[in-house]
Structures are given as C-alpha cells and as structure tokens.
Amino acid sequence: GESVGLHLPTLSVQEGDNSIINCAYSNSASDYFIWYKQESGKGPQFIIDIRSNMDKRQGQRVTVLLNKTVKHLSLQIAATQPGDSAVYFCAEDSLVTSGSRLTFGEGTQLTVNP
Amino acid sequence: NAGVMQNPRHLVRRRGQEARLRCSPMKGHSHVYWYRQLPEEGLKFMVYLQKENIIDESGMPKERFSAEFPKEGPSILRIQQVVRGDSAAYFCASSPMQAPNEKLFFGSGTQLSVL
Numbered sequence: 146g147e148s149v150g151l152h153l154p155t156l157s158v159q160e161g162d163n164s165i166i167n168c169a170y171s172n173s174a175s176d177y178f179i180w181y182k183q184e185s186g187k188g189p190q191f192i193i194d195i196r197s198n199m200d201k202r203q204g205q206r207v208t209v210l211l212n213k214t215v216k217h218l219s220l221q222i223a224a225t226q227p228g229d230s231a232v233y234f235c236a237e238d239s240l241v242t243s244g245s246r247l248t249f250g251e252g253t254q255l256t257v258n259p
Numbered sequence: 260n261a262g263v264m265q266n267p268r269h270l271v272r273r274r275g276q277e278a279r280l281r282c283s284p285m286k287g288h289s290h291v292y293w294y295r296q297l298p299e300e301g302l303k304f305m306v307y308l309q310k311e312n313i314i315d316e317s318g319m320p321k322e323r324f325s326a327e328f329p330k331e332g333p334s335i336l337r338i339q340q341v342v343r344g345d346s347a348a349y350f351c352a353s354s355p356m357q358a359p360n361e362k363l364f365f366g367s368g369t370q371l372s373v374l
Contacts, residue, residue, distance in 0.1 A: 179362075188263070188350050188365030189302065234301050244290060244314055245354060245363055249301030 157256045164222040168235035175237035184231045263366035278338040280369045284353030291334045296348040
C-alpha cells in the first residue's frame, strides 16, 4: 500500500552542525506535508509544514524542502543543539478531504553529540 | 491555555479486561483524532470525531474498539477484552473547527500495557 517512509532510521551529529533528515512518500495525492518532533514519553510536536504548491519553507532554524518530482521531503536543522535530540517524523495528508488524517513515516532518531 | 490532556498516562490491564482512555481537547477545539503508536513505529490514524459524531473510523479495528466524543466531557477511546497486541501508546490530537487540515496538537499519550 502507499505509505510515507524515511531513508535513515538514525542520525548522529555534532552540536553546532547542520542536520538533514529525509523522507520519501509514495502517495501522489498527498498535497500537505508536516514534520513532527517527538521526545521520549511525549506526543508529537509540530515543527513545520509545507503545501504542495511550494518547494521550500523556512522557520526558525528549520527548513523544509519538497521535491514533488521524486516524491521527497527533507528537514534541515541549522546549528543543531542537544535539545534537538528526538525522533523526527514526516507525515502527509490530503487537503482535498475534510479533516486531518495524517499518514506518518516510521521516524528518524536524531542524536546530537556535545 | 492548557494543551490536549490525556489520562491516564499509563494504564496496565490484564488480557480480557477493558481499557478506557480519555482525551480533553484544547479549549475551543471541536475536532478530535486518535492515533496509535507501536514501539519504534510512526503513528497510525484510528478515528476522527467531532462533537457527538464519528466522522471517520476507517483506521479503527472493527471489533473491540470504539470511540466517542460526547457533547459534554472528554473523548473516550474504549478497548474491550484487551489482548497483548493492543499494547501501544495511544495519542489524541485536536484541531479548531474553522477549517479542515488545521494543524493538529497532540497530547502526551496513554501508554497501554496488556499483561
């Protein structure tokens, strides 16, 4: 079936480096994408979203890139900090349907080394 | 403004018992969603409710699972005759009523353990 998946299950970076977390999706009907951060024992926390009519969106220290041609999504975190250590999920949805029924990927564990 | 509140945080049940998970959405939010997360996996959509209505339950198992969101009080996810495979983290999310595909705000989840 169609799903959202991630290339790498784990990513380890040094504090201060930039992090790039990748995500592949296969549902061509998806037109809304979100990145969530999940810390241990907590619920997912919204980071940034992007609609399919855009290919880049920037937030505070984070940038999401969308390549619809190859169905690829990435999250870039600038100057990664220890507090960024968490599992990062991409999720997709369709703006056509009423309400949100997110399809989540399996997550990437980001570890930031001091 | 309190966030999405879920209780209990941890719930232990023996096989065959019932589990009741509660979710109070953020103030002003009338859309509630339930998701299930197995260890080291992403969240899986279960059910979408508005006040007194089930909008979409396509992700919920046909048997033993039910959900409600009454006019007053929290949303309840009920699992009857629990089995070990029901052990998971169950997350509730809410969104405001103004438009579809609004940003979801998640609670901290209920960790269900079935012995």
